[in-house]
Amino acid sequence: MARAVKAKVAAAMKGNPIRVGIAGLGVVGAGVVRLLHEQAAMLSARSGRPIQVVAVSARDKRKKRGLPKGDWRWYDNAVQLANDPEVDVVVELIGGSGGVAKELCETALRNGKGVVTANKALLALHGDKLALAAEQSGAPLAFEAAVAGGIPILKALREGLAGNNIKRVHGILNGTCNYILTEMRETGRDFGDVLNEAQRLGYAEADPSFDVDGIDAAHKLTVLTALAFNTKVDFKAVHVEGIRHVSAVDIAFAREFGYRIKLLAIARRTPRGIEQRVHPCMVPVNTPIAHVDGVFNAVAAEGDFVGPVMFEGRGAGQNPTASAVVADLADIAAGRGGFAFGAPAAKLGKLKAAAMADHVGRYYIRLLVKDQPGVLADVSAILRDHKISIESLVQRGRAEAANTPVPVLLISHEAREADMARALQRIARLRSMQEPPRLIRIEAL
Amino acid sequence: MARAVKAKVAAAMKGNPIRVGIAGLGVVGAGVVRLLHEQAAMLSARSGRPIQVVAVSARDKRKKRGLPKGDWRWYDNAVQLANDPEVDVVVELIGGSGGVAKELCETALRNGKGVVTANKALLALHGDKLALAAEQSGAPLAFEAAVAGGIPILKALREGLAGNNIKRVHGILNGTCNYILTEMRETGRDFGDVLNEAQRLGYAEADPSFDVDGIDAAHKLTVLTALAFNTKVDFKAVHVEGIRHVSAVDIAFAREFGYRIKLLAIARRTPRGIEQRVHPCMVPVNTPIAHVDGVFNAVAAEGDFVGPVMFEGRGAGQNPTASAVVADLADIAAGRGGFAFGAPAAKLGKLKAAAMADHVGRYYIRLLVKDQPGVLADVSAILRDHKISIESLVQRGRAEAANTPVPVLLISHEAREADMARALQRIARLRSMQEPPRLIRIEAL
Numbered sequence: 001m002a003r004a005v006k007a008k009v010a011a012a013m014k015g016n017p018i019r020v021g022i023a024g025l026g027v028v029g030a031g032v033v034r035l036l037h038e039q040a041a042m043l044s045a046r047s048g049r050p051i052q053v054v055a056v057s058a059r060d061k062r063k064k065r066g067l068p069k070g071d072w073r074w075y076d077n078a079v080q081l082a083n084d085p086e087v088d089v090v091v092e093l094i095g096g097s098g099g100v101a102k103e104l105c106e107t108a109l110r111n112g113k114g115v116v117t118a119n120k121a122l123l124a125l126h127g128d129k130l131a132l133a134a135e136q137s138g139a140p141l142a143f144e145a146a147v148a149g150g151i152p153i154l155k156a157l158r159e160g161l162a163g164n165n166i167k168r169v170h171g172i173l174n175g176t177c178n179y180i181l182t183e184m185r186e187t188g189r190d191f192g193d194v195l196n197e198a199q200r201l202g203y204a205e206a207d208p209s210f211d212v213d214g215i216d217a218a219h220k221l222t223v224l225t226a227l228a229f230n231t232k233v234d235f236k237a238v239h240v241e242g243i244r245h246v247s248a249v250d251i252a253f254a255r256e257f258g259y260r261i262k263l264l265a266i267a268r269r270t271p272r273g274i275e276q277r278v279h280p281c282m283v284p285v286n287t288p289i290a291h292v293d294g295v296f297n298a299v300a301a302e303g304d305f306v307g308p309v310m311f312e313g314r315g316a317g318q319n320p321t322a323s324a325v326v327a328d329l330a331d332i333a334a335g336r337g338g339f340a341f342g343a344p345a346a347k348l349g350k351l352k353a354a355a356m357a358d359h360v361g362r363y364y365i366r367l368l369v370k371d372q373p374g375v376l377a378d379v380s381a382i383l384r385d386h387k388i389s390i391e392s393l394v395q396r397g398r399a400e401a402a403n404t405p406v407p408v409l410l411i412s413h414e415a416r417e418a419d420m421a422r423a424l425q426r427i428a429r430l431r432s433m434q435e436p437p438r439l440i441r442i443e444a445l
Numbered sequence: 446m447a448r449a450v451k452a453k454v455a456a457a458m459k460g461n462p463i464r465v466g467i468a469g470l471g472v473v474g475a476g477v478v479r480l481l482h483e484q485a486a487m488l489s490a491r492s493g494r495p496i497q498v499v500a501v502s503a504r505d506k507r508k509k510r511g512l513p514k515g516d517w518r519w520y521d522n523a524v525q526l527a528n529d530p531e532v533d534v535v536v537e538l539i540g541g542s543g544g545v546a547k548e549l550c551e552t553a554l555r556n557g558k559g560v561v562t563a564n565k566a567l568l569a570l571h572g573d574k575l576a577l578a579a580e581q582s583g584a585p586l587a588f589e590a591a592v593a594g595g596i597p598i599l600k601a602l603r604e605g606l607a608g609n610n611i612k613r614v615h616g617i618l619n620g621t622c623n624y625i626l627t628e629m630r631e632t633g634r635d636f637g638d639v640l641n642e643a644q645r646l647g648y649a650e651a652d653p654s655f656d657v658d659g660i661d662a663a664h665k666l667t668v669l670t671a672l673a674f675n676t677k678v679d680f681k682a683v684h685v686e687g688i689r690h691v692s693a694v695d696i697a698f699a700r701e702f703g704y705r706i707k708l709l710a711i712a713r714r715t716p717r718g719i720e721q722r723v724h725p726c727m728v729p730v731n732t733p734i735a736h737v738d739g740v741f742n743a744v745a746a747e748g749d750f751v752g753p754v755m756f757e758g759r760g761a762g763q764n765p766t767a768s769a770v771v772a773d774l775a776d777i778a779a780g781r782g783g784f785a786f787g788a789p790a791a792k793l794g795k796l797k798a799a800a801m802a803d804h805v806g807r808y809y810i811r812l813l814v815k816d817q818p819g820v821l822a823d824v825s826a827i828l829r830d831h832k833i834s835i836e837s838l839v840q841r842g843r844a845e846a847a848n849t850p851v852p853v854l855l856i857s858h859e860a861r862e863a864d865m866a867r868a869l870q871r872i873a874r875l876r877s878m879q880e881p882p883r884l885i886r887i888e889a890l
Contacts, residue, residue, distance in 0.1 A: 035608050035750055045675070045788045046607050144605070150751035152605025159781065160589070160597025162491050163480050163771030230490070288736060288757065305480055306595035306758060306768040312733065313754035323751040326608030336604065336781040343490045 017050040018333040021081035023104055024093030025058035028118060028145070030065050031322030032091060036329075037068040043326070047333035051326075055087055082107035089114035089140075089332055091325060097121035109133040109141065116328040118145035118321060124222035128232040131345035141340040142328035147220045148173060148297045150320030151313040152327060157228050157301060158342045164303025166228040170266040170445065171299035172292050173220040173278075175315040176204045176211035177243050177263040181280075182293040185251050185260065191244060203295065213242035214263065214278040221265035225276050225351070228267060228301065230343040234276070237353035241279035245438050249396065250366060253409050254282050257392075260290040264443065273354035281443040282364055289445060300445070357418035362391070362442040367408040367427065368434040371395075375432045376408065382430075386423040388415040405434040411442065462495040463778040466526035468549055469538030470503035473563060473590070475510050476767030477536060481774075482513040488771070492778035496771075500532055527552035534559035534585075534777055536770060542566035554578040554586065561773040563590035563766060569667035572678040576790035586785045587773035592665045593618060593742040595765030596758040597772060602673050602746060603787045609748025611673040615711040615890065616744035617737050618665040618723075620760045621649045621656035622688050622708040626725075627738040630696050630705065636689060648740065658687035659708065659723040666710035670721050670796070673712060673746065675788040679721070682798035686724035690883050694841065695811060698854050699727050702837075705735040709888065718799035726888040727809055734890060745890070802863035807836070807887040812853040812872065813879040816840075820877045821853065827875075831868040833860040850879040856887065 020036070022029055036043065036051055044050040053070055057078040075081055078100050081090050090108040092115060094101040101122050105115045110133060117123070123130070123146055134141035144154050148171065157166065172178050176198060183194045195212065198204035210216045218238040226233045243263050254261050259282035268275045283290045288310055292298040297315025302308050314320040331337075341348055369375045376393070383390060393410040412420070424437045465481070467474055481488065481496055489495040498515055502523040520526055523545050526535050535553040537560060539546040546567050550560045555578060562568070568575070568591055579586035589599050593616065602611065617623050621643060628639045640657065643649035655661045663683040671678045688708050699706050704727035713720045728735045733755055737743040742760025747753050759765040776782075786793055814820045821838070828835060838855040857865070869882045 031750075039608055039610065039750075042610065042675075043608060045792060046784070048784075048789075150748075151754060152601045155605045156597050156601060156756075158491075159776060160600045160772050161768065162775040163484055163488060163768050165484065165487065230487075288733070291733060291736060303595075303768065305476075305484075305764040305771075307765055309596060309756070309758035311601075311754070311756050314752045317752075319750040320752055323606065323608050323748065326750075327605050330607035331604060334783050336783060338779050338781060339491070339493075344493075347490060 015049045017052040018329070019052055019054040019086055019088045020091060020329060021055035021057070021084060021087035021089070022053060022091045022093065023057045023078035023081055024095070025056060025065055025067070026093065027318045028321045028325070029058070029093045030067055031318035032093070032325045033067050033070065035322045035326050037070070043330060047330045049333050051329050051333050055081055055084055057081055078104050079107055082111055082113060087113060089116060089329060091329070092117040092119055095119055095121070097125045102126060105130055106133060109137055109139050112137045112139045114140040114142070114332045116142050116325055116332070118143065118325060120146040120216070120219035120223060124219035124233055124235040127223060127226060128341065128345055128348055131340040134340060135345050140332045140337055142331060143223070143340070144328050145321045145324035147223050148299050149313070149315040149317065150323045151297060151299065151311050151315065152324065153299045153311050154227055155327070156311060157224070158338060161301065161303050161306055161309070164305050167302045167304060168266070168268045169224050169228045169299065169301040170264055172262055172289065172297050173265045173299070173315065174211055174217040174263060175295035175297060176208070177217070178293065178297070179203050179295050180212070181243060181246065181261055181263065184246070184248060185255070188248055190248050191246060212244055214240045217263060217265045218278045221267060221276055221278055224265070224299070225267040225274065226341045226348070229269070229274060229351070230341060230348055231274070231351040232348045234351040234353060237276055237351060239277040239279065239356040243280050246280050246440070247366070249407050249409070250364070250438070250440060253364070253394070257411070258285050259283060259442070260285055261440065262289065266443070270354045272358055273352035275354045275359065277356065280440050282440055283443050283445060287445050357421070359417040360414055361417070362414055363412045363420055364440045364442055365410050365412070365424070366438045368405045369408050370432045370434065371404065371406045372432060375430070378430050378432070379408070379427055382423050382426045383412070386419040388419055388423055389413045460494045462497040463774070464497055464499040464531055464533045465536060465774060466500040466502070466529060466532035466534070467498060467536045467538065468502045468523035468526055469540070470501060470510055470512070471538065472763045473766045473770070474503070474538045475512055476763035477538070477770045478512050478515065480764070480767045480771050482515070488775060492775045494778050496774050496778050500526055500529055502526055523549050524552055527556055527558060532558060534561060534774065536774070537562040537564055540564055540566070542570045547571060550575055551578060554582055554584050557582045557584050559585040559777050561587050561770055561777070563588065563770060565591040565661070565664035565668055569664035569678055569680040572668060572671060573786065573790055573793055576785040579785060580790050585777045585782055587776060588668070588785070589773050590766045590769035592668050593744050594758065594760040594762065595768045596742060596744065596756050596760065597769065598669070598744045598756050599672055600772070601756060602669070603783060606746065606748050606751055606754070609750050612747045612749060613711070613713045614669050614673045614744065614746040615709055617707055617734065617742050618710045618744070618760065619656055619662040619708060620740035620742060621653065622662070623738065623742070624648050624740050625657070626688060626691065626706055626708065629691070629693060630700070633693055635693050636691060657689055659685045662708060662710045662723045666712055666721055666723055669710070669744070670712040670719065671786045671793070674714070674719060674796070675786060675793055676719070676796040677793045679796040679798060682721055682796060684722040684724065684801040688725050691725050691885070692811070694852050694854070695809070695883070695885060698809070698839070702856070703730050704728060704887070705730055706885065707734065711888070715799050717803055718797035720799045720804065722801065725885050727885055728888050728890060732890050802866070804862040805859055806862070807859055808857045808865055809885045809887055810855050810857065810869070811883040813850045814853050815877045815879060816849065816851045817877060820875070823875055823877070824853070824872055827868050827871045828857070831864040833864055833868055834858045
C-alpha cells in the first residue's frame with residue numbers, strides 16, 4: 001500500500017489533475033461526463049485538484065449523446081482503459097456481474113488504478129474479491145452509486161457510523177417497485193396495469209424481472225450487508241421475493257388495517273446469524289419508511305450508539321447516480337481512502353447466514369376460496385396444527401352466486417416461517433382453494 | 446500541509462495508535478471514552494489503527510463518572526492538552542463560544558494537533574478562522590457532532606454530495622424544541638406546561654433560552670450554511686425566532702388546515718443572496734419533515750444533481766453525540782482529510798446575506814381581539830394597504846360576553862416580509878387588539 005499512497009499524496013499536493021477513464025456512456029455515463037464538466041471549478045476547489053475525463057469507452061462511437069466537448073481518447077474495448085498509463089481511475093458503468101465489467105475492474109485494480117463502479121450485480125457476487133485486489137495494489141475501490149443512487153448511504157455506514165455496531169439495516173432499494181406499489185395504492189389499479197405504464201414512462205425496463213422480482217434490491221442489499229457487518233458478500237444467502245403477486249386486494253386490506261405495502265430489503269443480526277431478505281412487507285403507516293413513495297429510496301440503520309437513522313433520496317436516474325459516482329471520484333481526488341467494505345478485505349468474515357426457515361414474524365395471508373361452508377374451519381384447523389394462531393380474519397363480501405370465489409384475508413400472531421410454509425402447503429391443497437395462498441410479512445420496524 | 450500529511454500517512458502505515466486527549470468529561474465526554482473503550486477492536490480494524498485516549502481534562506478530578514479504567518494523564522487546565530507532545534488529536538467538549546474552548550482549539554491547531562469538537566457556538570462565531578488555522582498547520586479539524594448529533598450530515602454534505610451545488614438546506618436542529626412542539630401537539634397542552642415537564646425530564650436546561658429561543662439551532666444552521674455553500678460562517682446574518690409564542694390555538698389551527706408546526710432552520714440561495722433563518726414554521730402534514738417528532742432531528746438538502754435528500758436521527762444525547770465524535774476520530778485515524786467547510790478556508794467567500802425584509806412567503810397570523818363590530822374591517826383594510834391579500838380567515842367561536850377577547854386566525858397569500866411587518870405594527874396599535882399579533886411563516890418545502 002505504501003507506494004501507491006505516497007504517490008497519491010504527492011499528486012494531491014501538487015494539485016495535479018486526477019485522470020479519469022469512463023467505461024460506458026449510457027444514461028449514467030453521460031451524466032457523469034456532464035456533471036464533471038459543469039461543476040469542474042467547484043469540484044476542483046472541493047477536492048484540491050481537478051478531476052479530468054481523459055478517456056472513454058462505449059459500444060458505438062458515432063452515437064449522439066449530447067456530451068460536452070472533451071479531448072479524450074476513445075477505446076472500443078473498455079478493458080484498454082485499465083492499461084492506459086495516463087488513466088488514474090476507471091469509472092465502470094457497463095453493468096453485468098461478469099464479462100467486460102469484471103475484467104475491466106480486475107485489470108484496473110491489478111494495475112493500481114482506482115475503480116469507481118455503480119455495478120451492484122458485480123459487487124454482490126465479487127465485491128470482496130475486488131476489495132482484496134484493491135488493497136493488494138493500494139488502489140481505491142468505491143461504489144456509492146451501486147446502492148440507493150444519490151443517497152450517500154455507503155459513506156454514512158462506513159465512515160459516519162464507524163463507531164457503531166450495526167444491528168440492522170433495511171430499506172427501499174428499488175425505485176421501480178416503489179413506484180409501482182405507490183401507484184397501485186394511489187389509483188387502486190392492478191400490478192400488470194401499472195407495470196405497463198411504468199414501462200411506457202421509462203421507469204421499468206422492457207424485461208422488468210430484475211426489478212420486480214427483487215433481484216436488483218437483493219444485489220444492493222448484499223453490498224449493504226457486507227459493509228454494515230464487515231463480512232464477505234453473500235448474495236446466495238438472500239431470501240428474495242418480488243412484487244408480482246401483490247394485488248389491489250392486499251393494498252386495500254393494508255390501508256384498512258393501518259399498513260402500507262413496500263418492497264423492503266432487510267439485513268439483521270439475529271442470535272442465529274445474519275438475516276438477509278427482500279420481499280414485500282406490510283409496514284405500519286406511522287413509520288417513516290411507509291411514507292417514502294414513488295421512485296424515492298430510503299435506507300434505515302440501527303447502530304448501538306447512534307440509535308436509529310434514516311436516509312432518503314432519489315435512488316436512480318441520471319443525475320442522482322452521477323452525483324454518487326462523482327462523490328467517489330472527489331474522495332479519491334482528495335486522497336480520502338478507507339476499506340471498501342469498512343474493514344480490511346482479508347479480515348472480512350464469512351457471513352453466517354440465518355436460515356429463513358427460522359425467521360419469526362407476523363404474516364398476512366390472502367386466500368381465494370369458494371364461498372362454501374367449512375372452508376374457514378379447514379383453514380383454521382391446519383393453522384392450529386402448525387401452532388399458528390390467528391389475530392384477525394376477514395372474508396371480503398359474499399359470493400354473488402354459490403361456489404364463486406371470494407378472498408379471505410388473515411393476519412397471524414408471531415409464527416415461525418417454516419411452520420407457516422408447511423401450513424400454506426397444506427392449505428393450498430384444500431379443494432376449495434382457487435389460487436395458491438399468498439403471503440406478505442408484517443414488519444414492525 | 447506537506448509535512449503533516451506525510452507524517453500522518455507514515456503513522457497510519459505503521460498502524461501506530463492515534464493518541465487522543467479529551468477536554469470535558471460531561472455527558473458527551475464520558476460517552477466518547479466509553480465508546481472508544483467498548484468498540485476498541487472494531488474501531489481499530491475499521492480505521493487501520495487503534496484510537497487511544499491518553500489524556501483527559503475536566504473541572505473536578507474526583508467526580509465519579511463511571512468511566513472505564515484508563516491509563517491517561519490528567520490536566521486541570523484543558524489547554525495543556527494542546528501542549529502535550531504525546532497527544533495527536535484533541536477532542537473539545539467544554540463548550541462555549543470563547544474562553545478555554547477557543548484557546549484550546551486554537552493552541553492545538555497551531556501546534557499541528559487535530560481538533561474534534563462538538564462546539565457549535567464556537568464554530569458559528571469562529572469556524573472559518575479555526576479552519577484556516579487547521580489548514581495552515583496541516584492539522585485536521587472536524588465537528589460532525591456539532592450539528593444534528595449522530596446524523597452524519599456534515600460528511601454527507603461535504604463529501605457525499607461534493608458534486609452538487611446545494612440550493613437549500615433546512616432541518617429540525619433542536620431536539621428540545623421539537624420535543625416541546627410534539628408534546629404540545631399530542632396533548633393539547635401549553636408551551637409553559639410542556640417546558641416545565643421537559644426540564645423535569647432533562648430534555649431542557651434549567652435556563653432553556655439557548656434552545657427555545659432558537660439560538661442553538663441558529664448556531665448549527667450557521668455551520669451547515671457555511672459548509673453547504675462554501676462560505677465563511679455568518680451567525681449575525683441569521684434571522685432567529687424561538688418557540689415561546691407558539692400556542693395551543695396555533696397548533697389546533699395547523700391541524701385543521703393540514704399543517705404541523707416545527708422549528709425549522711433554513712438556509713437557501715436566493716437571487717438576493719443567501720437566506721439564513723430559524724423560526725417556527727407551518728409545514729404541510731404530507732411532507733416528510735412534518736413527521737420527524739420528539740427529540741429526533743432531520744436535515745434535508747437539495748442539490749442540483751442529487752435532487753432532494755433527507756437524513757433523520759437522534760440529534761442529541763450521550764451516545765449519538767459520541768458516535769459522531771468517534772466518526773471524526775476514525776476519519777483522522779484513517780487519514781481521511783479534507784477541508785473543514787468543504788473548500789480551502791482561505792477561499793471561503795464572505796456570505797452575501799439576503800435581507801429578511803425581502804423574504805417572500807405565506808404567513809399565518811394570530812390576533813386576539815375584542816369581539817366587536819368593525820375589527821375585521823380594520824384589520825383587512827390595513828392588510829390591503831400593505832398589498833397583503835388574505836387566503837383564509839377564521840374567528841374562533843364567539844365571546845361569551847361582549848368585549849371579551851376571541852382569537853382571529855388568518856393565512857395570507859404570498860407577501861413580502863417587510864410589508865407584513867409594517868402591517869402587523871399597525872394592527873398592533875388597533876384599540877381592539879388584546880395582545881401583540883403573532884406570526885408563523887408557512888413553508889412549502
